Structure formats: structure tokens, C-alpha cells
Amino acid sequence: MEKKKRVSVVIPAYNHERFIGPAVDSVLNQTWENLELIVVDDGSTDGTGDIVKSYSDPRLSYYYQENQDAFNTINRGMGLAKGEYITILNSDDIYTTDRLEKLVAIQQESNAACLFTDVLPISDAGTVFTDPDFGWNIWHRKNRVWFFACGDLYTAFLKGNFMVTTSNMFMTAEAVQRVGKFSALRYLHDYDYIFRMMLAFPGQVRYVDDEQLLYYRIHDGNTLGEAAITGRQQDLEVIQKYMLAALPDKQRRIAAAGTGRLLELRDELEQVRSDLSGQAEPSVRERLHLLLLAIKYKLRKKLHQYLDNFRELMQGR
Template sequence: MKPDSPLISVIIPAYNHEKFIGEAVESVLRQTIADLELIVIDDGSTDNTGKVVKSYSDRRLSYYHQENQDAYNTINRGLSMVRGKYVAILNSDDVYTRDRFEKIVAYQKKTGAQCVITDVIPISDDGQIFQDPDFGWNRWHSGNRKCYFESGDIYAAFLNGNFMVTTSNLFMTAEAAEKVGKFCSLRYLHDYDYIFRMMLAYPESVHYMADDKLLYYRIHPGNTLGEAAIIGREQDQQLIRKYMAAKVGQQDRLYAETGGQRLIDLGNELHDVRSQLEPAVMPGVRPALKTLIMSLRAWLAKKLPS
């Protein structure tokens, strides 16, 4: 790191978020740690996102515009530009708590972690916190956290579900970001793939600050149902198969059993989603789930030690 380099580099990939981008930018610039640079890359927005960003005159802020290339390519461009000792990513509709970096940097210096994630606070479009424990997202996140606490194993817990929640939750050393490399081309789950690769690169150095809620995560109306709900779960199945296989043979049955159960749960979730979106195709889904379970059992029989 050069002498004039900032402590922290923050990348915001922005797309058509004129309503939220100002709050995101301000949550970076108003951090209690001021030694940072903010790189905003506008991925071909057609609204006033760019105008809002350019209204800030802070010397730490750099703005770039490009033709639309999707989020993972936008993040990868940002990664090629960072200069800091640490690297963070913030989606243009999410918001940091003011002391996020202060708390994470102190934790990182104490533990030597290469990558740190925290707990998050779910909010609506107008900034209201979803506090009801029976709210669907809260139930999902609570279940993932429960698996983390019960298993005591961060890799196994991620096989059960992405409790990192979002790319915005990533905070890593520049060394780790360089070693893990670019984000993959999965449209919906590039963050999920990335955290698995991070855990494989640094098996003992990915840490979860489970008691600290240091990120506001925006949940938009209608986000959870539609084509993305199906494609996302199909990509989820692919990733779990891939990263479960990466651990089987190195560790023990915990990873395969946890990931296998998640595959079964995803089959059920796909059934529920398709029942709402595609009633006419439902007769073929349950048999497909049965086939998935049988295939999984055969795969595990080959992979697991007797």
C-alpha cells in the first residue's frame, strides 16, 4: 500500500437508485473512520442516479459511468481500482451504520481476520425496520443464524443459507480480495459464490460478528417472487452442490448432511414458488424433487467415507 493510500476502499455499484443512492453515499462519507476512498460506478443508470452522486463534492469520492454490464462486472471493475488496505462493497440501496468501519477494523486488528461480516437490519423502501419476528425474511434469516450457532461451523452454516445476506456485508483485506479474485457471472448469487471461495482460501479467517448489526439491508416490495425467485434457487442448488463437494473428503459428514438438507429444502421452495407462478406445470415438480433426493443419496454414498 502506497503512503498516500486510504485505509479503506469502498465500491458502490449503482443502477437506477436515485431514491436511495444519496443515503448510501452519505453512510460512507460520514463514517467515524474518515480515512477512506469511495468509488461509485454507475452501471448505465437511466434515472438521476449519476446526478445525485455528482452533487457531492467530497474529495474522497470518485464517480464513473459505464454502459450497463450487470452488478458483478461493475464490482470487478471497482476491485481493479481500489488502493486501500481494506476493501468494502455497498449496494446503492443499502446503508452502513455510522460506526460500521470503526467496529470492524478494531475487530479485524484484534483477530487478524481476512474477511468480516456482521449481522444486518432489514428495512423497507422508506427506511422502516422490519421488526416482526414472523415477517418472512426475519424467519429465514433467524433460521440461518440458528444453524450457525448450533453447528459452530461457519462453512456448514453457509451451506444452510446465505446469512451474509448481501454483497454489502463484505469487508475484507485487500490481500484477501486479490487472492479470491473476481466475482463470478451469477446474476443473483455472485455474493454467495464469493463467500464460499473466501472461506476456501482462508478456512480460519472468515469471521461473523453475530452480535453487531452494522448494515441496513433494503428489502423492496415484490423482490421475493418472480422469475428471480426460481433462477436464484436454481443457482443456489448449483452452488451448494459445488461447495459441498469441495469439503467432502476433507472434513466430515456435517457439510454433506447440512448441504443435502438445504438441497431438499430448496426443492420444496421451488415447488411453492412455481405453484404460485406456474400452476399448469405443477404435476412434474414433486417427481423432480423425488429424483433430486435419490440422486443426492447416491452422490453422498460415493463421496462420503464409510
């Protein structure tokens, strides 16, 4: 009987004392027992480290470092991995109990270099978002529909990252060795990595589309901010880069020139519309400032109403 191969699970952790316990439990309670869990604490200032260090399971190793961002934390963890398979779990996500067992079996049957599954979105409290009209579900469903329609993984990824998260990557150690480290992208290092994986192993990246083996946390406090702007800018750059990477040299130059001009035209059109309207569109920062002013105004108005009512009450005594 073949000896069970070891799976190395890397958890990059940062200030997730509320979620790190369930994440660690979801790994240590796997039906696939031959694993090592490497938790790299990226400079947490809350109780994350204390919670991890409270576990006595010999399969768990804990490392602390000064804050270096997620991609560096993952790279360090992968460098420490000794298993034949390497997978990642963000410290606020959760594996289903049989995730590793199922993925090992599929990998051994298919000889895939990298696998990922469908996911279940959950709230901070762990409630699954089942409403089909929930915004995230609409976005994910659209990406899946496109994948099934086009039938090509690489093309489908250009439309959207339906892998969703770094937590969804299950890879052979050999594949990780060849593809290398995660790039220095704060928000889209997983998106960049899956394109590099597909280019390095054509036809050996597999989407297990009929299995939901990961709980992906969508935080209640997520708001529009600078991250949304930076993330979309990185999204644009990743898509353009890997769209061109799939083309022969001659077509690549043509496509690069064409897409570059289209992006310029988009910006020029926005500027022209803004000039014609006579008023520039407010930036995200300006919109936030206006929102805060509106909130302050409403609070002041309610306070004045309260004081007027209080005065009337006192005069009536």
C-alpha cells in the same frame, strides 16, 4: 502511532436515485475518515448519476459504464480500489455510522481476511422490520440458530446465506487479490464468493454475530417471478459445488454421485405425482396468467355493477 489504513468502499449503482443519496451519505459520514468511495454507475437511466456527481467530497470518485450486471460492476470497482481494506455497499443499503471503525478494529485484533456482521432489514421507506414473525426475520433467525448450533461457519453457510448480501463483506485487499473476481452469477455472486474466501483462508473468515452494522433494504415491490426460479437454481448449484469442495477426492466422488441421484429422484417424484394426479402443476408464468385473468374478471364485474347502478339512478330521475 500506526498510520490509519485506508478503506476502499465500492458502490455498484443502478437506477437507485431514491436510495443512492442515503447510501453515499452513510459512507462519507463514517467515524473512520480515511476512506475512498468508488461509485460505479452500471448504466443508470434515472437521476442516480446526477445525485452522485453533486457531491464535492474529494474522497468520492464516480465512474459510468454501459450496463454490465452487478458482478462486473463490483469487479471494476475493486480493480480501482487503492485501500488496504475493500468493502462493498449496494446502492440501496446503508452502513451504520461506526461500521468501518468497528470492523477495522476487529480485523486488526483478529487478523481476519474477511468479516461480516448481523444486519437490520429495512423497507423502502427506511423502517426497520422488527416483527419477529415477518417472513425475512424468520428465515434469518433460522440460519443464525443453525450457525450457533453447529459451530462451524462453512457448514452453516451450506444451510443458508446468513451473510445476506454483498454489502456485508469487509475484506483485506490481500484477500481480494488472492480470491479474485466475483463469478458471473446474477443473483448469488456474494454466496459463491464467501465460499471461495473460506476455502482460501480457512479459519480467517469471521462472523461478527453480536453487531448489527448494516441496514439491508427489502423492497416493497418484490414479487415472485423469473428471478426466484433462477436464484434458486443458482442456489442449488452453489451449495452442491461447495459441499463437494470441502471433501477429500474419494468422498467427493461418492457424494457427487449420491447428491446427483437424489436431485434426479426429487424431479422424478414430482413428475410421477403430477402424472398420477392427471394434471400437471402450472408454471410460474401460467399462475401469473391465471391471476391476471382473475383480476380482469373482477374489474369487469365491478364495472358492470357500476354501470347498472348508474342506469338505475338515471331512470329514477
